[in-house]
Amino acid sequence: MILKAACLCLSLIFSASSLAASEEENRSEAAKAAMPHLLAPFETQISKLSASLAKAKNSTEVDALLISAGQTLWNDARQQARQTTDDRPLYWARLAITQQIRDGKLGFDADATQRNSWLALFEQNSRGIQDIRYTQGVKRILLTGFDPFLLDRNINQSNPSGLAALLLDGKFIEVNGQRAQIETAIAPVRFADFDAGFVEDLLTPYLKDPVDLIVTISMGRKDFDLERYPGKRRSADFPDNLNIKTGGTLTNPVLPLLKGKTLPGAEFVEFSLPIKNMLTVQAPFIVHDNCTISTLRQKGFCPKNLAELAKEVSVEGSGGGYLSNEISYRSLRLRDQLGVKAPVGHIHTPAIKQYDADKEAAIVQQIEEMLKAALAK
Template sequence: MIKLILSTSLLLSSFSTISASLTVEEQRIEKASTAMPEVLAAFSKEITQFEQRWKNLKSYKQATDLVHDYSSQLWLDAKQRIITSKSYDDRELYWARLLSSKTIRTTKPDFPITSAEQSTLLTLLENGSRGRTDLAYSKSTNKKILLTGFDPFLLDINIDQSNPSGVAALLLDGQVITHNGITAEINTVMIPVRYEDFDQGIIEQLLAPYYALNNVDMVVTVSMGSKEFDLERFPGKRRSVTAPDNANIVYGGTATAPLVPSLNDRPLPGSEFVQFSLPVKQMQQAQGQFKINDNHKVITLMKAFEAKTLAELEGAIAVKGGGGGYLSNEISYRSIRLHDQLNSDIPTGHIHTPRIAQFEPETEAKIVQQIKAMLEQSLVAL
């Protein structure tokens, strides 16, 4: 433990003098290092080496090459680490990414760097370490599945929070699943819990090529929910919760005044509710500890009820879709809206996993196993 604390302390040695330059997420590093030093030390060797190489860079070209290679390797190492250790811990990658972005933001390389160049390098770090640059289907399978997970969130309540959807993204990426002689390769991406990224079109940029070309067979977004698995049938358009995102931004929507999100500085287009197209009956056959619900619950400005059809929601103002009024509902809404806009026939929808308290590796193992079983069962319907 002493070694872990010392290792983490080296990474944080200049924290007190540069905290004003850090993002809200990066400012939590200090608290996290005290609460769970072993998590922050998981990639301490790699991060220290990255910082040393960063300091000695002589050009922006060298910087882009370094960040591209380092971030991609960080994603690969995080996947390998969680598989090898069987830790079911997504937190190590999350905090390693923040320690790395802190280096880019606050440590000067050996060449003049502009704010625009720094911003580009931070985006490279995000894309590589979230699996965006690793999205390639290389296996010879019958089907292709794209799955997204989320970062840990609400960290000011529980700094040591894990997210089962992130665990699933790390463990399932690149896996080949089989059911009734049908095979499928899974590719995954990790999504930030930040309103600004959604408003700038991160989901649309990720998914538009797949929907336009119909070149995968299912898109599944995943996040942490409540007690059981919920397949969210009717996602809603608006934000209506007072919970902050990971940047401590509270969007301002409420149950009585839900707000429309943005897309590239304009109001997000689309109807108030959309309907998913996952193979529900097949997914509900997946065996596991948790019940799998076909969730029809919605809340409009007029009432809360279980809608049987999308037609029942015509003319209503969305307060909460099946997935709520936060970003887990919104990733589902945005993906389905885009799917419909581009006339795609790719089955698309959202899985809410059971909730965990802080970090529960045994429960998360069962959650991921049941998600995998749901994907396997779905193959006969794709």
């Protein structure tokens, strides 16, 4: 087995020094009231971790506890998802633990800087990032999903992309007699993490030693969309999971950051997915090659190629103006920067309202079939 551990920049800017509860954690009580069953399988683990942290004598002990807790949570959530077809328990259990890390009792004094470093450590391990392992001699697929989002609209919202990450992680598929292994991670819905380099830190090892396919996934519209032209700028006028807006709008799109500097790169990039193969998987949901974009000069059009966009300012990529578009842009920009020829691109899944186990299971099954088609010769 080969272990590739990415050292990710998870910003986790929850508070400056007091480590007060984050906006995500502030929703926990409402989530418990609406969905009391979700955390039940994790309550013992959460209680044991709290007791162990209270007895910890130094930071080394806390590090070990949080690495173990993150890995256990990820693995337990994977197992539970196979039984319940639900991504939400992982999200809410993670928040229960991050709140403990933030303000829970320890056996020694720790400042805000130390607690923030523990938050980042726990997140890396509870998002599947440190669990990415490939068996030698197989084709390698890397897939990412997202946390649930827009939770102030629907506290019980699920995200089929996160479910796909849980159900497909570690799975082997057969493609023309060749085994392929899927490894996954789940991204936060937080602008600050993207600005801090989350995507770049996650994907760089798997582009420098290229895997056979990188697919980022998020929840989208009515059908499946393969997003041809991701755009650079943020223009969606709605918040992330910390209730932060970027200030970007359809008339004033803003540039993202990368580790304190403006994100470099062209206004648009183009996916490198094996589109013809993937478009053969048209059931139970329709799959589109979505090329529609918007610029400051023109709204809602489909360019023939990237050259046509050379002098344009991006407003919306094919995937919109939010983090789903941005994870696709960043992954492709990084691929091009590193000079890699690996197929990379983004899938928007059909949308679900709140939670729909049957529909989400069908979505994940069709994603798996698209991955098989993508690797077929």
